[in-house]
Amino acid sequence: MTLRVGVLGGTFDPIHFGHLRSAVEVRECLALDELRLIPNATPPHRDIPGASAPQRLEMVRLATASDDNLLVDDCELRRDRPSYTVETLESLRTELGDNATLFLIVGWDAFSGLPGWHRWEDLLQLASLVVLQRPEQDQELPEVLKDLLAARSVGDPSAMQAAHGEILCLAQTPLAISATHIRSLIQAGRSPRFLLPDSVLGYIETNGLYRP
Numbered sequence: 001m002t003l004r005v006g007v008l009g010g011t012f013d014p015i016h017f018g019h020l021r022s023a024v025e026v027r028e029c030l031a032l033d034e035l036r037l038i039p040n041a042t043p044p045h046r047d048i049p050g051a052s053a054p055q056r057l058e059m060v061r062l063a064t065a066s067d068d069n070l071l072v073d074d075c076e077l078r079r080d081r082p083s084y085t086v087e088t089l090e091s092l093r094t095e096l097g098d099n100a101t102l103f104l105i106v107g108w109d110a111f112s113g114l115p116g117w118h119r120w121e122d123l124l125q126l127a128s129l130v131v132l133q134r135p136e137q138d139q140e141l142p143e144v145l146k147d148l149l150a151a152r153s154v155g156d157p158s159a160m161q162a163a164h165g166e167i168l169c170l171a172q173t174p175l176a177i178s179a180t181h182i183r184s185l186i187q188a189g190r191s192p193r194f195l196l197p198d199s200v201l202g203y204i205e206t207n208g209l210y211r212p
């Protein structure tokens with residue numbers, strides 16, 4: 001039997017309900033056997049995060065502790081090099097074997113930057129893509145991605161049957177929450193409560209994260 005595995009990578013600086021709600025909805029829509037949240041260690045594409053990789057991993061663990069169906073995978077923290085997603089998918093393939101179908105989950109903003117990713121064209125040889133909407137999404141897609149969507153999109157989750165290479169744009173519950181906004185609230189001395197789990201907020205406060 002094929003194992004259906006969702007992969008939600010992120011900087012998670014910090015993890016919030018936009019990530020968590022999307023994870024639950026993708027898992028249900030695609031009838032996934034597993035959904036793995038994979039914090040990056042050294043993001044290849046952005047400034048150094050406010051929290052360290054072990055701290056971001058710990059926040060992901062705290063956020064998912066009450067849900068047995070959301071797994072936390074620390075594989076990118078165990079690699080001593082930039083956290084390239086293509087290498088993560090390759091290592092998952094090695095770990096899970098040919099019997100697994102991988103679904104790489106990305107928000108619209110991340111998807112719009114896909115052509116800048118390391119070996120980006122190999123990603124669809126390893127996984128299918130699930131693109132999440134974001135309410136604030138205003139990124140215009142480059143032509144190469146418009147062509148890719150035209151060629152690879154499937155209309156609904158039940159049509160996603162190939163072992164890799166398909167793209168589903170999913171209209172999950174839109175939540176206009178971003179880690180940037182949470183960090184700026186804390187910087188300004190304001191509360192981000194109810195944008196993220198209390199357990200994560202407690203960790204942020206105990207460790208003095210994101211303060212000026």
Ligand SMILES: Nc1ncnc2c1ncn2[C@@H]1O[C@H](COP(=O)(O)OP(=O)(O)OP(=O)(O)O)[C@@H](O)[C@H]1O
Binds near residue numbers: 013017181
């Ligand atoms: N509210 C949201 N709804 C849907 N997808 C989201 C949401 N927030 C983040 N994502 C997606 O989750 C993945 C990880 O996101 P990330 O950890 O960078 O969070 P972020 O809120 O976008 O952070 P930042 O504001 O620091 O860029 C990305 O693919 C991103 O597009």
Ligand SMILES: O=C(O)c1ccc[n+]([C@@H]2O[C@H](COP(=O)([O-])O)[C@@H](O)[C@H]2O)c1
Binds near residue numbers: 008011012039
């Ligand atoms: O592999 C790459 O080159 C690459 C470039 C940009 C982003 N990513 C990954 O995409 C995921 C979402 O990125 P971010 O910045 O929204 O957290 C996260 O797992 C990143 O490590 C990966």
